[in-house]
Amino acid sequence: MAVITVDKLCKRYAGATAPAVHDVSFTVVDREFMVLLGPSGCGKSTVLRMIAGLEPITSGTVSIDGQVVNQVPAKLRDIAMVFQSYALYPHMTVHDNLAFGLRRRRVEQTEIDRRVHAAAKKLGLAQLLKRKPHALSGGQRQRVALGRAIVRDPKVFLFDEPLSNLDAALRVTTRNELIKQQHDIGTTSIYVTHDQVEAMTMGHNICIMNEGEVVQMGRPLDVYRNPANTFVAKFLGNPPMNLLQGRLEAQDGHPVIRVAGSDVALPKRTAAALGRHVGHDVIVGVRPEDLYEIAPSGASAQIARLSVRIVAVESLGAETLLVMALDASNQELIARIGRNTAVRSGDRLDIAVDTAAIHLFDPASTTAIVQAPQNN
Amino acid sequence: MNAQLQLWLGQLRRLPLVVFVILYTAVTGGPLLWVAMMSLRTTAEIFKNPYGFPSPAHWEKFADAWTKSNYSTYFWNSTIVVVIAVVLVTVIGAMAAHCLARYNFRGNRVVRFLILSGLVLPPQLLILALFQILLDLNLYNTLPGLVLVYVATHIAMTVYILEGFFAQIPQDLFDAARMDGYSDFEIFWRVTMPIGAPAIFTTVTLNFIILWNEFLFAVILLTDDDKRTLPLGIMHFTGSHQLDVGMAATGLMIAIVPIVAIYALFSETMIKGMTAGAVR
Numbered sequence: 205m206a207v208i209t210v211d212k213l214c215k216r217y218a219g220a221t222a223p224a225v226h227d228v229s230f231t232v233v234d235r236e237f238m239v240l241l242g243p244s245g246c247g248k249s250t251v252l253r254m255i256a257g258l259e260p261i262t263s264g265t266v267s268i269d270g271q272v273v274n275q276v277p278a279k280l281r282d283i284a285m286v287f288q289s290y291a292l293y294p295h296m297t298v299h300d301n302l303a304f305g306l307r308r309r310r311v312e313q314t315e316i317d318r319r320v321h322a323a324a325k326k327l328g329l330a331q332l333l334k335r336k337p338h339a340l341s342g343g344q345r346q347r348v349a350l351g352r353a354i355v356r357d358p359k360v361f362l363f364d365e366p367l368s369n370l371d372a373a374l375r376v377t378t379r380n381e382l383i384k385q386q387h388d389i390g391t392t393s394i395y396v397t398h399d400q401v402e403a404m405t406m407g408h409n410i411c412i413m414n415e416g417e418v419v420q421m422g423r424p425l426d427v428y429r430n431p432a433n434t435f436v437a438k439f440l441g442n443p444p445m446n447l448l449q450g451r452l453e454a455q456d457g458h459p460v461i462r463v464a465g466s467d468v469a470l471p472k473r474t475a476a477a478l479g480r481h482v483g484h485d486v487i488v489g490v491r492p493e494d495l496y497e498i499a500p501s502g503a504s505a506q507i508a509r510l511s512v513r514i515v516a517v518e519s520l521g522a523e524t525l526l527v528m529a530l531d532a533s534n535q536e537l538i539a540r541i542g543r544n545t546a547v548r549s550g551d552r553l554d555i556a557v558d559t560a561a562i563h564l565f566d567p568a569s570t571t572a573i574v575q576a577p578q579n580n
Numbered sequence: 581m582n583a584q585l586q587l588w589l590g591q592l593r594r595l596p597l598v599v600f601v602i603l604y605t606a607v608t609g610g611p612l613l614w615v616a617m618m619s620l621r622t623t624a625e626i627f628k629n630p631y632g633f634p635s636p637a638h639w640e641k642f643a644d645a646w647t648k649s650n651y652s653t654y655f656w657n658s659t660i661v662v663v664i665a666v667v668l669v670t671v672i673g674a675m676a677a678h679c680l681a682r683y684n685f686r687g688n689r690v691v692r693f694l695i696l697s698g699l700v701l702p703p704q705l706l707i708l709a710l711f712q713i714l715l716d717l718n719l720y721n722t723l724p725g726l727v728l729v730y731v732a733t734h735i736a737m738t739v740y741i742l743e744g745f746f747a748q749i750p751q752d753l754f755d756a757a758r759m760d761g762y763s764d765f766e767i768f769w770r771v772t773m774p775i776g777a778p779a780i781f782t783t784v785t786l787n788f789i790i791l792w793n794e795f796l797f798a799v800i801l802l803t804d805d806d807k808r809t810l811p812l813g814i815m816h817f818t819g820s821h822q823l824d825v826g827m828a829a830t831g832l833m834i835a836i837v838p839i840v841a842i843y844a845l846f847s848e849t850m851i852k853g854m855t856a857g858a859v860r
């Protein structure tokens with residue numbers, strides 16, 4: 205049982221003009237797996253290190269189960285951490301690496317052996333206990349690092365980009381293994397990554413950070429479907445959301461967006477929220493999967509069309525990405541369509557847009573004006 | 581035929597290297613061989629024919645050197661002084677290097693500069709001051725006094741070598757040890773020292789060899805015969821009072837035994853420590 209509360213956390217390094225972390229607040233409930241997601245240098249690892257007690261806190265508080273732990277040294281916080289580099293002691297065997305933390309805590313030798321062997325069995329390391337880290341593969345090292353955290357049976361797990369040193373194939377299997385372990389053990393966890401796939405697949409909740417601040421928090425699919433601003437829209441999703449310059453107008457009382465000379469009528473239910481933006485420029489966001497070469501049947505009322513020229517066709521096997529330029533303005537956008545397409549580079553096309561999935565952002569503040577309705 | 585020609589050309593290309601190695605071996609190994617031969621001959625035989633072979637070989641000279649010529653005292657004096665000095669300089673130097681490499685404290689750069697500036701100080705510059713200080717502390721003409729001087733003068737090089745190595749140990753290892761519950765001092769002993777072993781062996785070997793052969797400080801700061809270290813003891817036989825070249829050569833052969841042993845034991849680790857980075 206552990207609840208972590210981070211309240212108005214700030215970190216400013218000596219001599220730095222801007223704070224590395226500014227006013228970060230969130231709560232991770234018991235047994236939750238929270239993912240801190242953001243680009244390199246956004247301050248997510250600094251937040252994790254402050255929670256771990258490895259980095260002094262400039263202001264704000266970190267609480268575990270309601271107790272502020274700002275002044276509690278790392279070793280007394282009952283937190284285990286898995287590092288990006290695994291941080292295995294190179295002069296110790298796998299067994300000693302796993303037992304190192306328990307020995308310091310004066311756990312009896314028989315209990316140490318029991319816990320080490322149990323963790324080794326669970327992680328498939330039983331045959332490797334006498335090896336030293338240099339004789340292990342990347343995946344095995346990663347499992348030893350995880351085992352070192354598990355044997356301590358801590359209140360909280362912290363993960364600092366633990367998969368980023370693995371190759372692509374191993375990353376997928378290790379990711380699934382981690383999800384399974386967390387499900388079995390159920391310890392409250394915070395996981396830092398810059399990889400959106402890890403965030404989407406692993407987290408119960410994700411917290412997106414940029415330039416030291418929290419940009420948006422929520423369940424992965426909610427955040428994906430309703431990005432709070434253009435940063436999240438661009439950061440989540442691969443390829444990212446298309447962002448186009450447009451202008452919001454009203455025609456016969458209905459909201460219409462003018463994009464590259466075409467008028468796109470918006471669904472009526474969004475009209476009320478748009479009132480004060482009519483007559484102003486907006487940023488129009490469309491996910492690549494909401495653009496269609498052939499409009500899906502049964503949704504004709506919500507389809508608009510944009511004239512485009514195909515710049516490139518990227519066939520990925522399971523699907524095809526179309527890189528297109530809008531005829532009128534030359535703005536580029538990407539569509540994710542089926543694998544069986546006859547479209548060729550240089551072709552002209554009227555690409556179909558699902559207007560119900562259109563996002564609108566304020567160009568000045570970059571925040572969302574109206575969020576697309578959830579189509580569960 | 582063509583293949584043979586290529587083989588021959590390949591060997592010809594290596595000829596300059598082979599010639600260089602032979603010359604280098606002759607220049608360095610020649611004097612050693614000469615002293616080894618002299619160590620088995622009497623001074624009278626040497627004066628008669630300086631380059632002669634030891635025939636008959638006087639092996640008893642080694643026993644005489646040890647028992648009659650005071651070499652046992654010189655040897656033990658050297659051993660005590662050098663072993664204690666090397667242990668102290670290694671432990672103190674490693675602690676200093678760990679702090680400089682790991683902690684970003686106020687004045688870090690100034691402390692580093694002050695310690696490392698010791699690298700460029702010529703020893704001759706220190707002699708007068710050291711003489712006066714040891715006299716004031718009643719440590720002149722004592723072995724502990726010489727140990728202190730050796731530690732002080734070799735800290736700079738030790739810190740220089742160790743800090744470079746320790747700085748390459750990833751910070752994550754120290755953070756992991758902190759999360760595992762270890763204090764800063766325990767982390768030094770249980771993480772830095774074992775991982776830094778190759779660099780530690782390097783400094784131990786270098787300091788041992790340099791201090792074992794040290795002459796300048798010893799000749800100024802020790803006066804009693806029963807406190808002399810080996811280099812002084814050997815010089816005693818070729819000084820103004822007596823000229824016993826044969827016994828000096830025997831003493832030299834005794835003196836180099838520990839150096840050769842240390843080098844044979846640690847040379848591989850030392851080369852690794854000087855060339856490789858920290859284990860990741």
